[in-house]
Amino acid sequence: MSFVHVNGELLPEQNARISVHDRGFLLGDGLFETMRAAGGRVLHLDQHLARLSRGAAVLGFELPPQAGLADAVHSTLAANDLASREAVVRLTVSRGVGPRGLGPPLRPSPTVVIIAAPLTAPLPVQQTAITLPFRLDAASPLVGLKTLNYLPQILGRQAALAAGADEGIFLNHADALVEGCASNLFWVRGNLLCTPDLTCGPLPGITRAIALTLASTLGLSVREGAFARSALAEADEAFLTNSVLGFMPLTRLDDRAIGQGKPGSVTARLQAALQQMAAA
Numbered sequence: 001m002s003f004v005h006v007n008g009e010l011l012p013e014q015n016a017r018i019s020v021h022d023r024g025f026l027l028g029d030g031l032f033e034t035m036r037a038a039g040g041r042v043l044h045l046d047q048h049l050a051r052l053s054r055g056a057a058v059l060g061f062e063l064p065p066q067a068g069l070a071d072a073v074h075s076t077l078a079a080n081d082l083a084s085r086e087a088v089v090r091l092t093v094s095r096g097v098g099p100r101g102l103g104p105p106l107r108p109s110p111t112v113v114i115i116a117a118p119l120t121a122p123l124p125v126q127q128t129a130i131t132l133p134f135r136l137d138a139a140s141p142l143v144g145l146k147t148l149n150y151l152p153q154i155l156g157r158q159a160a161l162a163a164g165a166d167e168g169i170f171l172n173h174a175d176a177l178v179e180g181c182a183s184n185l186f187w188v189r190g191n192l193l194c195t196p197d198l199t200c201g202p203l204p205g206i207t208r209a210i211a212l213t214l215a216s217t218l219g220l221s222v223r224e225g226a227f228a229r230s231a232l233a234e235a236d237e238a239f240l241t242n243s244v245l246g247f248m249p250l251t252r253l254d255d256r257a258i259g260q261g262k263p264g265s266v267t268a269r270l271q272a273a274l275q276q277m278a279a280a
């Protein structure tokens with residue numbers, strides 16, 4: 001039986017309830033984190049909680065204390081018998097129930113839901129992507145936040161899947177590369193690791209930050225900047241990053257292979273370094 005954490009209680013999944021007046025459900029007024037766990041430990045939990053807390057500060061409500069959230073995440077893993085397995089944990093925090101209308105309640109009581117599930121299907125060894133026909137707004141107040149407003153990403157993923165690809169890549173209004181629907185984007189040219197900088201509008205991914213840190217240990221120089229889509233045509237290899245996929249080789253964009261059209265050696269070295277970090 002699966003157990004879900006709802007506001008401090010661990011409940012069998014079929015008994016888990018939130019209010020129909022919850023602003024997360026009605027308005028997308030909330031935040032989430034998707035995390036990977038191994039051996040009962042959530043990888044980079046502090047960084048996920050810090051991003052959640054930055055998001056709550058921007059939205060203007062207070063999260064329950066971080067230590068309590070961390071304990072709740074771990075007890076959800078334990079309740080689902082995931083202490084010794086690879087798992088994915090989703091932590092959702094909404095502003096909670098409020099009066100009708102957009103104006104937030106004066107004293108919000110956030111709703112916290114934590115779902116943990118085993119990572120069962122093997123991860124793909126490579127992915128393909130299309131360039132999305134609609135733009136991400138780098139000036140949106142939501143840029144950089146992992147909010148419950150994921151419709152552009154859902155439409156993007158839907159378009160990618162309909163085109164037979166795995167991921168959709170967003171450009172912004174200045175035609176600069178931004179990120180995938182649920183991933184950050186990197187590519188390698190020679191000794192240079194490139195990725196869109198945060199002013200272009202990507203989420204400050206936890207795995208993105210790890211890639212940037214690992215780059216120097218692998219002898220790579222980093223260039224964060226505003227890049228046109230054509231930068232990928234000149235790349236030796238490319239990869240997508242997120243907390244579940246880690247470093248995922250990206251071998252094709254639209255109708256063109258990237259580099260040799262197969263997983264690259266820098267991506268493989270980064271994958272090995274990430275595995276070592278997880279095992280440490």
Ligand SMILES: Cc1ncc(COP(=O)(O)O)c(C=O)c1O
Nearest residue numbers: 182183184203205206207242243
């Ligand atoms: C839009 C978007 N960008 C980037 C990422 C990667 O972030 P992280 O490495 O923190 O999982 C995600 C994660 O799901 C995402 O949704």
